[in-house]
Amino acid sequence: MFGLEKNDSKLLLIVAVLVLLAPFILNPFPEGSGLAQFNAGYPDLMQRFVIFGIFAIGFNIMFGLTGYLSFGHAAFLGVGSYSAVWMFKLLSMNILPAIILSVIIAGLFALLIGYVSLRRSGIYFSILTLAFAQMSFALAYSVLTPLTNGETGLQLTLDDPRVLGVSATADGSIPVTNLFGLEMRSTFQLNLGDWLFTFSAGYYVCAVVMLLAFYLSVRIFRSPFGMMLRAIKSNQQRLYYTGLNARPYTLAAFVISGMYAGLAGGLMASMDPLAGAERMQWTASGEVVLMTILGGAGTLIGPVLGAGMIKYFENIFSKINDNVLHGWFSFLPDGIEDFLVTIVHPFVGKGWHLTLGIIFMLVVIFLPGGLVEGGQRIGRLFKRKKAEDNDKSTSTEPAE
Amino acid sequence: MDAILLQILNGLDKGSAYALIALGLTLIFGTLGVVNFAHGAIFMIGAFCSVTLQRLFNLSYEVIDETQKDFLGNPLKVKTPYVESWFGPEMGATIIDWSVPLAILFAIPVMLVIGYVMERGLIKHFYKRPHADQILVTFGLAIVLQEVIKYFFGANPIQTPAPEALSGVAQLAEGIVYPVWRIVYFCFAVVIIGAVFAFLQFTTFGMVVRAGMADRETVGLLGIDIDKRFTIMFGLAAAVAGLAGVMYGPINAPNYHMGMDFLVLSFVVVVVGGMGSLPGAVLAGFVLGILESFASTTWATTTLPGINQIIIYLVAIIILLTRPRGLMGRKGVMED
Numbered sequence: 068m069f070g071l072e073k074n075d076s077k078l079l080l081i082v083a084v085l086v087l088l089a090p091f092i093l094n095p096f097p098e099g100s101g102l103a104q105f106n107a108g109y110p111d112l113m114q115r116f117v118i119f120g121i122f123a124i125g126f127n128i129m130f131g132l133t134g135y136l137s138f139g140h141a142a143f144l145g146v147g148s149y150s151a152v153w154m155f156k157l158l159s160m161n162i163l164p165a166i167i168l169s170v171i172i173a174g175l176f177a178l179l180i181g182y183v184s185l186r187r188s189g190i191y192f193s194i195l196t197l198a199f200a201q202m203s204f205a206l207a208y209s210v211l212t213p214l215t216n217g218e219t220g221l222q223l224t225l226d227d228p229r230v231l232g233v234s235a236t237a238d239g240s241i242p243v244t245n246l247f248g249l250e251m252r253s254t255f256q257l258n259l260g261d262w263l264f265t266f267s268a269g270y271y272v273c274a275v276v277m278l279l280a281f282y283l284s285v286r287i288f289r290s291p292f293g294m295m296l297r298a299i300k301s302n303q304q305r306l307y308y309t310g311l312n313a314r315p316y317t318l319a320a321f322v323i324s325g326m327y328a329g330l331a332g333g334l335m336a337s338m339d340p341l342a343g344a345e346r347m348q349w350t351a352s353g354e355v356v357l358m359t360i361l362g363g364a365g366t367l368i369g370p371v372l373g374a375g376m377i378k379y380f381e382n383i384f385s386k387i388n389d390n391v392l393h394g395w396f397s398f399l400p401d402g403i404e405d406f407l408v409t410i411v412h413p414f415v416g417k418g419w420h421l422t423l424g425i426i427f428m429l430v431v432i433f434l435p436g437g438l439v440e441g442g443q444r445i446g447r448l449f450k451r452k453k454a455e456d457n458d459k460s461t462s463t464e465p466a467e
Numbered sequence: 468m469d470a471i472l473l474q475i476l477n478g479l480d481k482g483s484a485y486a487l488i489a490l491g492l493t494l495i496f497g498t499l500g501v502v503n504f505a506h507g508a509i510f511m512i513g514a515f516c517s518v519t520l521q522r523l524f525n526l527s528y529e530v531i532d533e534t535q536k537d538f539l540g541n542p543l544k545v546k547t548p549y550v551e552s553w554f555g556p557e558m559g560a561t562i563i564d565w566s567v568p569l570a571i572l573f574a575i576p577v578m579l580v581i582g583y584v585m586e587r588g589l590i591k592h593f594y595k596r597p598h599a600d601q602i603l604v605t606f607g608l609a610i611v612l613q614e615v616i617k618y619f620f621g622a623n624p625i626q627t628p629a630p631e632a633l634s635g636v637a638q639l640a641e642g643i644v645y646p647v648w649r650i651v652y653f654c655f656a657v658v659i660i661g662a663v664f665a666f667l668q669f670t671t672f673g674m675v676v677r678a679g680m681a682d683r684e685t686v687g688l689l690g691i692d693i694d695k696r697f698t699i700m701f702g703l704a705a706a707v708a709g710l711a712g713v714m715y716g717p718i719n720a721p722n723y724h725m726g727m728d729f730l731v732l733s734f735v736v737v738v739v740g741g742m743g744s745l746p747g748a749v750l751a752g753f754v755l756g757i758l759e760s761f762a763s764t765t766w767a768t769t770t771l772p773g774i775n776q777i778i779i780y781l782v783a784i785i786i787l788l789t790r791p792r793g794l795m796g797r798k799g800v801m802e803d
Contacts, residue, residue: 190742197735199780435600
C-alpha cells in the first residue's frame with residue numbers, strides 16, 4: 068500500500084486508526100466520574116499531541132537516523148510559528164499559505180544553520196546548534212522586535228492589513244484561522260450516555276498533516292537516502308574511505324528535519340495564532356530530545372509515542388493536586404492516607420517534571436531503545452512462550 | 468582608560484563563575500571522558516548549600532522578653548536563633564552574617580560526597596556508551612536535581628547576602644567604585660583555580676592523574692588503580708563547581724534553574740577553550756566573561772543592539788569554525 072512494505076503499511080494503518088479515533092480513545096472515562104481528569108480527549112491537548120509528534124518525527128530523522136544530536140531544533144519551530152503568524156497578518160487567515168511559508172522559511176533557516184554546524188560532528192555539533200538556537204532566541208527576544216514583537220510575542224491585531232480577507236469581522240473581533248472556510252476552532256460534540264466526545268476541525272487538520280508527515284518519514288526511512296543516513300550514523304569514517312562525501316546527505320537530513328519543525332511551528336500558530344520567543348529557547352529543544360529518546364530514537368513510531376507521553380504528563384499529571392490525592396486514598400485510615408499523600412505529592416502536580424526526569428533517566432539507562440524497545444521486549448516474552456508451547460525445534464529467530 | 472578597566476572588572480565575576488564551572492567540566496571530560504550535563508546542577512546545589520546553612524543558622528526558638536511589651540502590656544515573644552544562645556548574641560549575629568563564606572566548609576564535604584556518589588552510582592556505567600548517551604543521562608539527572616531543589620526550596624530566588632564587612636563598595640581608583648564581594652569572588656576563584664593546578668602539578672596524586680589523562684592503559688598496567696583516582700577527581704570537580712555556586716549567591720540570588728542557565732554558557736566556554744584543556748577553560752571563561760561585559764556597555768548596545776546577549780555564542784561559532792579544537796585544545800579529543 069502506498070509503496071510501503073507490508074509491515075510498514077500495517078503500522079501506518081494502525082497509527083491512522085489511532086489518530087483518527089483519538090477523541091474516543093483518549094476519553095475512556097465518563098464525564099463527572101473521579102477518573103474523568105485522565106481524559107485527554109479535548110481539542111487543545113490532542114492538537115498538541117500530534118503537533119509535537121510531527122516535531123519529534125522530524126527531530127528523529129536527524130538524531131535517530133543520522134546520529135547527530137541537535138540541541139537547537141526549537142529555533143526552527145519558533146521560526147515556523149513567526150512566519151505563519153506574519154502570513155495571517157499580511158495575507159489571509161487561511162492556514163494553507165501560512166503553513167507553506169513556515170515550512171519554506173524554516174527550511175531556509177535550517178539550510179543556513181546546518182551548512183555551518185555540520186562542519187563539526189559529535190558534541191561540537193550539539194554545542195553549535197545550541198549556540199545558534201540561543202542566538203536566535205536572544206535576537207527574537209530583543210533585536211528583531213519589529214519582526215517578532217519581543218517579549219510580548221507576535222499576535223494578531225485588529226488593524227492587520229490582511230490582503231485577502233478583512234482586518235476585523237463585522238462584530239469587531241479578530242477573524243479566526245480557517246482552511247478554505249472550515250474554521251479551526253469549530254467543534255462538534257457528541258453525547259453518548261455519560262460520555263462526551265469532542266471532535267475538533269483543528270485537530271483533524273493537524274492529524275491528517277501528521278499522518279502525511281509520518282508517511283513521508285516512513286518513506287525516508289526505507290529509501291536509499293535513509294540507508295545512506297544510517298550508514299553515516301554507524302560509521303562515517305568508512306563512508307569517507309569508500310569515497311563518499313557525507314556532508315550533502317547530512318545537510319539534506321538537517322534541512323528536512325528543520326522543515327518538519329517548521330511545519331509543527333506553523334500548525335501550532337494555525338491553531339492558536341500567536342508566537343513567542345520562548346518557543347525557541349534551548350529548554351524547548353531539550354523537550355523534543357526527551358520526547359524522541361523516551362519513545363525510542365531511530366524507530367518509526369517512537370517519537371510520536373514519546374511526544375504523546377510527555378504532553379500527556381504535562382497536561383494531565385500536572386493537574387493532580389493534594390485534594391485529588393486525598394480523594395484517591397480516602398478509603399485508607401487517616402494516618403496512612405496522609406503518609407501516602409506526602410509520599411506521592413512531590414511526584415505529581417507541580418512536581419511532574421521530577422517524574423519525567425526519573426523516567427527519562429531510567430529509559431536512557433535500561434531501555435536505550437525507548438518505549439518501543441520496551442514494548443518489543445514484552446512482545447518477545449509472550450512470543451517465546453507461545454513458540455515454546457507449540458514447538459520447540461522449528462521456531463527460528465530472524466537474523467538481525 | 469578607566470572605562471575599559473571598569474568593564475574588565477565587571478567581566479571578572481561572571482568570568483570567574485564560567486571559568487570555575489568550565490574547569491570542573493574539563494576536568495571530568497579530560498579524566499573520565501564523560502560529557503557531564505549535570506555539572507550546572509552541581510553548581511546550583513552549591514549555591515543552595517549556602518541557603519541551607521543560612522536557614523540552619525537562623526533556626527530559632529521563642530523566648531518571652533519581659534523588657535519589651537506590646538501595646539496591651541503583655542510581654543513580647545522574641546525569636547532567638549539557637550546560634551545566638553550558644554555563642555552569645557554578638558558572636559551569634561556575626562556567625563549568621565557570615566553564613567555564606569562559612570558555607571564553604573559545609574559545602575566541600577557535601578559536594579565531594581555528591582560527586583563521588585554520582586560517579587559510582589551512575590556515570591561509571593556510561594564510560595563505554597556513546598557521548599550522546601552520556602549527555603542524555605546527565606541531562607536527565609540535571610532535571611531531577613533541579614526539581615528536587617525546587618521541591619525543597621521553592622521556585623523563587625532566595626537572597627543570600629554577603630557578610631556586612633564585605634558587602635559595601637570599594638573605591639579602587641579615582642572614579643572607579645566596585646562592589647567588594649565581586650572582588651572577593653574573583654580572588655576566591657583565582658585561589659581555587661590555583662589550588663587545582665597546583666594539586667595536579669605538584670602532588671604525586673596529581674601526577675598520576677595527569678599520566679592517566681594522557682594514557683590510561685599504561686598507567687593501569689603499572690599497577691595503579693586509576694579508576695579510584697579518577698573518581699576522586701570527579702568529586703573534586705564537583706566540589707569546584709559547588710564552591711563556585713556557594714560564593715555566587717550574594718551576586719545573584721540562588722534559584723532552581725540557575726544551573727541550566729550557567730550550564731549552556733559554560734559548555735560554550737569549554738568548547739571555546741578547547742575540550743580537555745584546563746588552562747583553555749580558565750582562559751576562555753575569563754575572556755568570554757570580559758567580552759560579555761564589554762558588549763553590555765551602552766556604547767556597544769546602541770551601535771549593535773542585542774550584541775550583549777549573543778556575543779558569547781557569536782564568538783563560540785567563529786572559534787569553532789576557524790579553530791575546531793578551540794583556543795588551547797589538544798589534538799584528537801572528541802574529533803570523531
